[in-house]
Amino acid sequence: MTTFVDRVELHVAAGNGGHGCASVHREKFKPLGGPDGGNGGEGGSVIxxxxxxxxTLLEYHHSPKRKATNGKPGAGGNRTGADGQDLVLAVPDGTVVLDRKGNVLADLVGHGTSFVAAAGGRGGLGNAALxxxxxxxxxxxxxxxxxxARDIVMELKSVADVALVGYPSAGKSSLISVLSAAKPKIADYPFTTLIPNLGVVTAGSTVYTIADVPGLIPGASQGKGLGLEFLRHVERCEVLVHVLDCAxxxxxxxxxxxxETIEEELAQYGGLEDRPRLVALxxxxxPDGQDIADLTRASLEERGYRVFExxxxxxxxxRELSFALAQIVAEARAAKPVEESTRIVLRPKAVDDAGFTITEEDGAYRIRGVKPERWVRQTDFSNDEAVGYLADRLARLGVEQELWKVGAHEGDTVVIGPDDDAVVFDWEPTMASGAEMLGRRGEDHRFETQRPAVDRRRERQRGRDAAEEEFRAFEALSSGRQAIEGDDEDY
Known part of the structure; x- marks a missing residue:
């Protein structure tokens, strides 16, 4: 049964934002008291x-799909929908997050360090906010x-100061068991260690961690044996210790x-050339172990290694080995720059940044940008007024003017968004905004019923008087008894 997993592929999906509500306040004597639709709740994020x-990453090996909850829709009476709950996933110290192409998204080192793997969707605005x-x-x-929603890859790289490397059964597990309180499995057959073991060592005033990496063999950097699976666990170490078997x-x-074999595998793996090395015979x-150590020690020292029997x-x-490692670790820590607890990163907007781009692709004009794509996702295309509002927003952003500049003509195909989630339409340029094509902005005939009853009676009476005057004028014209002033222009 698998008990240790240091690499998993995970599909994470954040929650959708709740829809805004289109509602009209109603109460006694106020049948149409104005818009009161609340906003939708924010979708939960995956963190x-x-x-x-x-x-270990074992939990995500068995359950590779994780999703946060959705935000609730808004409601009438200016009631905002509830936010979705964030999904917090606990990962080991030293987890590296990558995308499917291998690009590093985050390197999580230190207790409490967090990364938003998938951001929750925004809640839609209700008509009261609009x-x-x-x-x-x-x-x-x-x-x-x-x-x-995205697919990510999580790789665990052990956070240790010292890494013990060597052939299987060289005695690495035995060393870590006596140097620290770790209790790895120890047996007299190769590949006893199947997972990296971590131990904490105290040498004087220095406390450091030591990792027992599973045994390396020739071809480990190409995937032979267990080496390739665990070579990543030595990347963060400050010093490497070659454990050589003299028996x-x-x-x-x-x-x-x-x-020589282990050094060749480390060189082919790459990235470890600058780490100091010690040799533990x-x-x-x-029997004969001390003799082999005596014969080997001089050759190792000629190559520049510090040797410990x-x-x-x-x-x-x-004791000598432990204090030598403590000294190297302390020097490495002192040489590192002190990182500030809070780092403020300023990313000012470029002067010529319009917020969107327009490119011509196969006879169509594709619009890409955070705002246009978000506005399209938030638009209910079954509602003409919502479509008009989208047209207004795009016009204010300068999309229509930029389409003219790039040579677009009426009837050309315009695409907003990426290929897998795009909105396609035929462009109809207009000097007026989209909402004005649908009707005058700010007018709502439902409010006509809210005018005082006296005003409504006066308007009905004026309508009847106008109809009677028109009828009398028609009779006079047909009998020839009088003429109507300006009748040539009106008819």
Whole structure:
């Protein structure tokens, strides 16, 4: 049964924003008291947060699809819909988030570090929020924006100061068990260690972490054995320790050959050339182990390595090795620049940034931009007034003027948005805004019923008087008894 997973593919989907409400306030003696539709709630986001108690991505291996809740729609009486609940996913310290193409989206190091993997959709505005001096009674509301959905890859890279590397059964697990309180599995057969083990070591005033990386063999950087699966766990380490077996009985193997093989695999993996190296000649307590260490030590020192003769079983040389590692770790920490707890990043808008772009593609003009694409997603195309409102917004943004500049003509195809989620229409240029094509902005004939009864009676009487006057004029014209002033212009 799988107990450790350090790489998973995860599909995350944020919640959709709730739709705005188009409502009219009604009460006794006020059958049409004005718009009172509330806004929709915000959709929940999917957030990755580092939890120091989590050590594996196993949970997401079994459940690779995660979705936050949707926002609730608005309601009449200026009632705003409830926001969707954020989905917080706990991940281990050292998790790297990538997209499907391998681009790094976030590197999560440190307890509490978080990253919004999928942002929730905005809630749509209700008609109460859309009302203005020119638009007193909007008969529409904005739709909620769909939540973001994406496929991500999460890779775990252990956050350790020291990495023990070497052949299988070189004694790495034994070393970490005596240097720290870690209790890895130890046995006398290769590939006993199937997962990286972490331990905490205290040497004087320095406390550091040490990782036991599963055994490497020739071809590990190309995927042979377990090396490729766990080489990523040495990337964050400050120092590498070559654990060389001085008591191996395998033909063709000796400490120098093992060192050269492991170094070649590390070089092919890449990115570890600047890490300091130490060499631990292990198992010097067994017969011939000390003799092999004595023969090998001079050659290793000539190559520039600091060499330590150790024995995990006899606890020989462990103190010297531990304090040497502590010194290197302390120096590496001191050399790192101090990061400020709060970093403010300013990204000013470019002077010539119009907020959108127009490109010609296969005879069509494609409009891309955050605002135009969001406005399209929020528009209810079954409502003519909502479509007119969209036309107004696009015109104010300068889309129509820019279409003229790029050479668009009436009837040309215009596309707003990406290929998989685009709105296509034939362009009909107009000097007036879209809402004016549908009717005068700010007028609503439903409000006619709210005028005082006296005014309504006077208007009906004026209508009857005008009809009677027209009838008398028609009779006079047909009998020839009088002429109507200006009748040639009116008829």
């Amino acid at each position: 990755l947060t580092v939890d120091s108690q989590i050590t 009302a203005s001096a020119r638009r007193k009674a909007p008969g529409f509301a904005l739709l909620g924006e769909p939540g973001e 191996t009985l395998e033909p063709g193997r000796d400490p120098l050959t093992d060192l 292990n198992k010097v307590d067994v 150790v024995s995990a079983l006899a606890h020989k040389g462990l």
